[in-house]
Amino acid sequence: MLKPFRLLEPDTVAEAAAELVGEETKIYAGGAELLLLLRHGLLDAATLVNIKRIASLNEVSWDGSNLRIGSTVTHHRLETHPLVREHLPMLAQAESHIGNIRVRTQGTLGGNLCFADPHADPATALLVHEATVTVAGKETNRQLGMKEFLVGMYETALQPDELLTQVQVPPLPAGWGHAYLRIERFYRPTVNVAAAVRLSDGKLDGVRLAVGCVGPKAQRLQELEAKISGLPLEEAERVVTESKPYITDELHPVDDLLGSADYKIHVTSVLLKKALGQSLRNGGEAKHG
């Protein structure tokens, strides 16, 4: 049973931001996570601010260099949207893995990112895309990189009076291949890995790697990216396999219901290695002749 709450339904971002006062005021988008927390008494909300009436937050558009995704666009719309499939196939794939079809019908990209559950799918793919987010408050409107936005376990850079309005996602540069790999239990990924790679003259000349679910937040592995750039695939795979100490330092692994820290680190190194090869087969190997 849900405890009583007051429902506000603003029509504009400014009106919504003006309502975000007090700790017990929560933004209600899809509600896929929020309603569960309220039911189980893990969160108290005296007021819910429904942002689904704000038309601008429900748009997906291509501006010539970024796909602009409004924060209340649902996962199901993203996994099936022609613009997402065309420009961001890896995000479409990550979205298609979320929960189950009912969760994807109801849950929104903005809600997923703001909830910041470490065991989530979109953030890992968005880090490799070097996406940015726009957040708006009563008097502020700022843009942040995904890396700055994700702060920790269930924690983002959002201020109490701010809401996430849009995610801007540039496609991968031409000639890059990608892979999104995960293993899953109980609908949530145990570990996920996103990779984007380009091969030139038999060597990796562009690498982006991100890992989710292992520690408090999804992260890029930039030192490892730099270390394997310039190497042929086989050598890069060997370096990745030998990088468990670095990965452990970087990701701050925690034991949780989906796996021990050691297990998740092991799976990470296996998935990263696989992701390199798969990225090359999936568009990253320059075509000759």
Next chain:
Amino acid sequence: MDEKPEELKTLQSIEISLTVNEKTWSGEVPVEEVLLDFLRYRVGLTGTKRSCESQVCGACTVLVGNQPISSCSYLAFEANNRLVTTVEGLAVGEQLDPLQSAFIRNVGTQCGYCTPGQLMAAKGLLLHNPTPTYEQIAEWMKGNICRCGCYPAIAQSILEAVEERQKP
């Protein structure tokens, strides 16, 4: 056991109007009321089942528009001005939906508790993709748990319903 939950103490009610299985319902609902309780206790349709209340099991699946949702975790006011279909809305008069006939023929059920949700999830799939492959069925239906383990018969039932629909 499914007793009517004690009357919600609400701070706020909303006037809504929606269509449930082709019948219009208009009235006030508390903002806190979930669609499952609305269907079972206001409309009197008890085919939709309560189970995990966590968006995991799928027993409470209904369609809003043509999309499957967990009615246990979906606020009733969100269905304002929309079409809701429950398992009671599948048959046309005495004529069962091809999915229902196929579930009966294949015994796609044992205890039957998850069946209304399985049927509604399958209906949502066929509205979305009228000719799914076995793999697409498995992927879509993975959100509906059957503790009796009738999955092979459920998948077979959906495949047969697809075939039946394709018959001239």
